[in-house]
Every structure is written in C-alpha cells, then in structure tokens.
Amino acid sequence: MPFPFPFSRTKWSAGVINYGADRKNGGRIAILRNFPQNFLNGDEKMRGFVFAAALVLFLGIWRLSGQEASSKVPVEWQSWGAETDWELTEIAQLLLRGEPNAEKFKDVLVLPLKDANAFINPDGYLIITEGLLERLNGRDEIAFVIAHELAHFVKGHPRNLETDPTRLERIRTEVERGLGTSVVGTGLQLLVNAVASYYNREREREADAEAIRLMAKAGFELNAARSALKNLSDERGFLSWFRSHPLLAERLGIVSDAIRRWRTFASPPPKLTPPPDRANEVYVELQIAPWSGTERALWQEFAEEVKRGFWSSLLELSQQMSCDFHPVKRWQRHRAKIWLLQVVPVTWQISSLTPAGDWRRWEVRMKWKLQSEKGEVWADREERFSTTFSKDETLKSAVLSSAPLFARRLARFVIQSCPTSAVGGRKAH
Secondary structure, eight states: OOOOOOOOOGGGGGOOOSSOOTTTTTTOOOOOOOHHHHHTTTOOHHHHHHHHHHHHHHHHHHHHHHEEEEGOOOOHTTTOOOOOOOOHHHHHHHHHHTOTTGGOOOOOOEESSSOOEEEEEESSSSEEEEHHTTSSSSHHHHHHHHHHHHHHHHHHHOOOOOOOOOHHHHHHHHHHHOSSSSSBBBBBHHHHHHHEEEHHHHHHHHHHHHHHHHHHHHOOOHHEEEEEHHTTTTOOOOOOOOTSOOOOOHHHHHHHHHHHHHGGGOOOOOOOOOOOOOOOOEEEEEEEOOOOOOHHHHHHHHHHHHHHHHHHHHHHHHHHOOOOOOEEGGGGGGGEEEEEEEEEEEEHHHHHHHHSSSSEEEEEOOOOOEETTOOOOEEEEEEEEEEEEHHHHHHHHHHHHHHHHHHHHHHHHHHHSSSSSOOOOOOOO
C-alpha cells in the first residue's frame, strides 16, 4: 500500500507521548516528546526509559544477527524486526536506474507483519510486509509491487492523511493485532500514521501504468503484474494494499493497456546474483502430519507453534555449526533449493513419574524424514520427544511450551543430516 511513514530522524523529538510499557498496550514503548530536555534535566523516569529503549534496541539487533546486515536497517526499524534482502534491493535498483529521484532512494525493508502492505517513507525506504510477499509467486510479481511503489516515488505523488477518528482507531487495532506479541515497537503511533496515509485513486492509476514501464525497462515479465493483482485482490482489510486502490477489474485494464504499449520496448530478463559471500540458499519445507487420536486439536496447535519457531532455530544453528547453506523463508523459496522435512507421529503417551502422580511425562514417538527436492532421502529414522510437567500444570501448557525446543531439535536434525554435496554451486537467478 502506498502509505508514507511521516517520521524523520531529524524530527524524532516530536513523537507521541506514551511512556512506559504494559500488558494492556502490548508491552510497546513509544517515542517521547521533548526527549532531550527531559533527559538532560535529570528526569529519573526518562533515564529509565532510555535504559529500556537501549535494551529493546539491543534485542532487536540481536534478533537480526545472521540475517541481512542490521547495519543497513535504520535504528527506528530494527526493533520491529525489519530486515533487508539482497534480491529486493537489486530489483529496486534495476527499476530505478536512470529515473528521477533515484539517488534519494535508500533500500527495501521487509517487515514481519502478516497483513499485506507496502509503502515508501519520506526517508527513502520502501517498507514491504512478509504478509504481502507471501501472497506473491516469484520475482516478477514482487517486481510489480515494488515498481508500483517506486512509481509514486519517481512521480513525487502527494499523499492524503486519514482523518476519520473511527477509521483511525480501527487501523490502530489492526496494526497492534498484526504485530503480535513477539515484536516490540518504538513508536506504535508512527506506524499507525503511516498506514493511515494514502494516495488518491487517480495517483494509483498512474502508478499502475508507470510500474509497467519500469518493469519493461528492467526486463521483468510484464504479465506478472496481472497475476500479482489477482493474488492480492482478496485483501480488503484496513491494512490492505488495496485499501485506497481502484477495483481489480479497472486495475487489470490499466496494466493490460500499459503492457500493450511497452511490450515492444522490453529489455531482456535481468540476471540477479547473490552477494559473493552469501551461502547457497535453501528453503526447508516442514510438513507435520496430523494426529488421529483424541488430542488431535492439541497436536495441531503444537505443530503450528513448532512451524513458527523452526526457521529462526534453523538460521541460528546453521550459523553456530558453520553450515554450507543459508536458510530462507517461504516467500524467498522461488530462488532457493527446496528440501522437505516430514514429521509423522506414531504414538502418544502420558505416564506418571511418581507413585503419587505429582509429575508426569508427555512423550510422542515419530518418524522423521529429510529429502531433497528430487526425492533423494538423506535421513529417515524414528525419534522420541518428551517433556515433564507437574500436577499443577495442564497438558496443553506443557505441550505448547515445549514447541521451541522441538523446533530446535528438528533444525539440528536437518543440519546434521544433509550431505555437503546437497548444496550445489552458486548461480544467477
């Protein structure tokens, strides 16, 4: 969505007042007004805020370590978990080559929000959510969305700000829900303001047509614009990339006209090459089979928790164990080798560890299999996983709290099982 982010590092003292953090507000800390004066005057609360903010920033940077270099990510975005991606950066650079205002563009930042959205802030960063990237199929569809936002940037389109109080409150609620409990933000109101800003529909029509010109110049597949629009057309929420855009049928007509105009001028497809120090990229598709017993719902919930923590565990262990591959996320799989990890539960058992039943053990026996995209099996064996819990703890609590440990065990299994020959040579995409 073409939403600006009305925040400049040169004007950071003009943020909203929302001191501290509590459960009701999602544990988030906002930027304080008159920060320099309060700090220099010895305000103890302010000093406490500084310490908390420093801790948040440290945790944000630590979270990003081993992904794309956090030094490329502005400080105000690091605690959100934003990261850069070499392919998105190259796509943007190709699209902007020779265009007005190109020198003002900084980079593309990927934000871990489930809602589909994209916008450029005044500092020259294009922010795009994982939720949007997940809905796209491959590099060329991604290029269209990036080209659309860059078209606004190149044209210098003016933006409008949402003023309806009811809609603003809805937007705030959706932003908080999208962030979830695992992301800590420094200035929730700033992101709300970004989402509440939009271009008028005439500017959106112009950006769709201009995006096709940028894609043709850079050599991307023009028909991908149509499929991208269709893949995103069911997004109708307050955070949707379609919120202020024309209807799908009209947008398809606009891009179809532009494709006919620019197709004959299209450049050859570009070759995008990872940085030379980048390990070969691998996407591990984790498939956890359902359980047919009475606890099938709990197992399904456990499986979802495991999947949420699997990628970060795989990334962390791959760095610690000096692997020859770099794990990528689902939205990056179009450019990576794909491995399949299958987990099939066989037995489920709860046993008492003491005569009085004060301590119990939950144990599940499973079959784990890791194979290549060509079906070559690298490991296929039976594994057991268990956790103990007291009589004061519910089975559900014990099972779900063990999910991170299980995800880490799966990650270790992948790293220890894949042969060195499984990661081939680097190639252009």
